[in-house]
Amino acid sequence: MAQPRKMLLVDDNDESRYQLQTLLEFAGEKVVTRTCEKTITNIEDNLFALVINANSLGDYSLETITEKYPHTPIILVDSNKNHPLIQQQHDWRVIGSLALPLKYPDMMALIRKCESFKPEDLPSQTINSGNTEVLFKKLVGKTPEITKVRENILQLTDSDVNVLITGESGSGKEMVAKNIHYLSKRSNNKFVAVNCGAIPSELLESELFGHEKGAFTGAMTKRLGRFEVAQGGTLFLDEIGDMPLPMQVKLLRVLEDRTYERVGSNTPIKADVRVIAATHCNLRKAILEGRFREDLYYRLNVFPIEIPPLRARKEDIPLIVQNLLQTLEARHKKKIRLSSTALKALNDYDWPGNIRELSNLLERLTVEFSNQLIDAAEISQKLKQQGRITPSRIPEARLPEGDFDLKELLSNLEANYIKLALEESDGTVSRAAQRLGLGRTTLVEKMRKYQIDRDDISETDS
Missing domain, CATH: 3.40.50.300 (P-loop containing nucleotide triphosphate hydrolases)
Known part of the structure; x- marks a missing residue:
């Protein structure tokens, strides 16, 4: 049976904790309350949000709490808009802040943000700028x-x-x-x-x-x-x-x-x-x-x-792979491990589709080889399957065995090339048409003829 969703309210002040709990429960939320000390010592499961009174942290830092709840979005509450935590919300888990007294529309807006929060969107790369640590979502690498x-x-x-x-x-x-x-x-x-x-x-x-x-x-x-x-x-x-x-x-x-x-x-x-x-x-x-x-x-x-192409910063590939695998594990609840030869195979490839192509490959491997060790052979096989076909890669033409329907053969070939062009163009019809040397209207008509839907073209962040 599924556990009901709940939020954890962290506040050391009994009066304000009761007031905040009353408001949140009025909004229909199941609320568990804790002091800062109990929040850290007694870890609560199945949370969709943390509501923290910024004034109640005392000797505890926000990082101390986020270390214990690494995948939970946070709402900060404080009567002082100039509180340092309110002004420096550089942790990606901090969805936003609420000033006291609470305004119901503002509170509900942040609760909705917490509902749509995805753990796989958490960053894994940091950079120091003065005394401020800023987190960069998915922009991993040291080159x-x-x-x-x-x-x-x-x-x-x-x-x-x-x-x-x-x-x-x-x-x-x-x-x-x-x-x-x-x-x-x-x-x-x-x-x-x-x-x-x-x-x-x-x-x-x-x-x-x-x-x-x-x-x-x-x-x-x-x-x-x-x-x-x-x-x-x-x-x-x-x-x-x-x-x-x-x-x-x-x-x-x-x-x-x-x-x-x-x-x-x-x-x-x-x-x-x-x-x-x-x-x-x-x-x-x-x-x-x-x-x-x-x-x-x-x-x-x-x-x-x-933005540099991936082939120009191959030294970053191990870090990027690690970050992508963490994201895919959170998304699919499956994971894979890569051997040293597999990592070398990834480094040896030029990645014309850049990080999107790498992400698609790792996702395919995660789904197909869940909880397995991936070797160079699997990498090479998948790269061949997803490799872009250009005129220089077209094999020498040979007649099929026996009689065949030339019209059907050419139609299938045309449909396949249209799909490849759309994949290469991220589903952008005008760009695919330019790649194929066709007018946009002509390509749209051919897509309708072969029942090709650009929404079916897989893509990730551009």
Whole structure:
């Protein structure tokens, strides 16, 4: 029988502990109360949240408690907004803080955040900056290349400038953008991601700016755009290089004027949003070819960050593998061990799909070889199975044995190449079409013909 969820309230003051317990139970939560000493000595299981009165810690540090509850999200409570723990929430488990007297909507918002908290999202890499220890989610490694990226992120903690992140597909651009957001003053508000290449051009304006009821055929209700949803937070525009030119003009205007209108409305809306853009494309080349606006490029490229490909920092692969295996173990409740020859095989590979490709491989191995020792043979076999097929790898053509249906053979070949192109392009249809030398509409028609759904293309953090 499943255990009921519960939260642990940590407070050494009897009066405030009772008041907080009453409020939390009024919200429908099962609450267990402890003093700081008993919290550390008597470990409580099956928790979905820790609520800690910051004033009650006394001689205990927040780290002392988080060491005992490493996978539990934390809500800090204090009447003093200038309390050092409230002002320096650099532990990723600290979901947020509540000021006394508690406001019910604020409390419920943080409880919902605790409900959606995932242990596998916890970071495993730290870096010291002065006297402050900052945690970097999944940006593991010790090479100068990734160290530079972390230093860039630290430079942006007190700034609100636009950022342009460049790097190959699968190198971790979105993870860098999330780190920028969660270490900024906007961290208490939303991080909203949009893949500019995955949305048809005719729908992109409505997706970004929203629309009014009746603005166009099919607009049955008013819809908020991503700019409005991200108000006060961060908007991440992934694959900005795939944005159509007419939409680039409208985005430029928003970045310049900090206002926009929903489709079908003339009422301006203030855009209080930090914009982070990312691309795998060479935007300077795109400017010369007339595919990207130079003025938009300079608006976005205020603070550039370049993500190194995995092949440029192979010394980090053991640490990255360790981090990914910890994440996969938490997600699947299964684990694997890698032999020294397996690690060497991972190091010898060039990883054209970068960390995403490595993550996909390790996940496949975790599911297929649960609780086993993986050797180089298994690594080589899986790499061959998932290897990208390029014209140079196409085998010499030979006729099949006996009679065969050429039309069916060619259809199957075409469908397979479309799937490969979509996988390589992270499900972005326009990029896959460019890879295949097809128009986007033509590719969409072929996907419909072969019943290929881009949502079925597996992908992880970009």
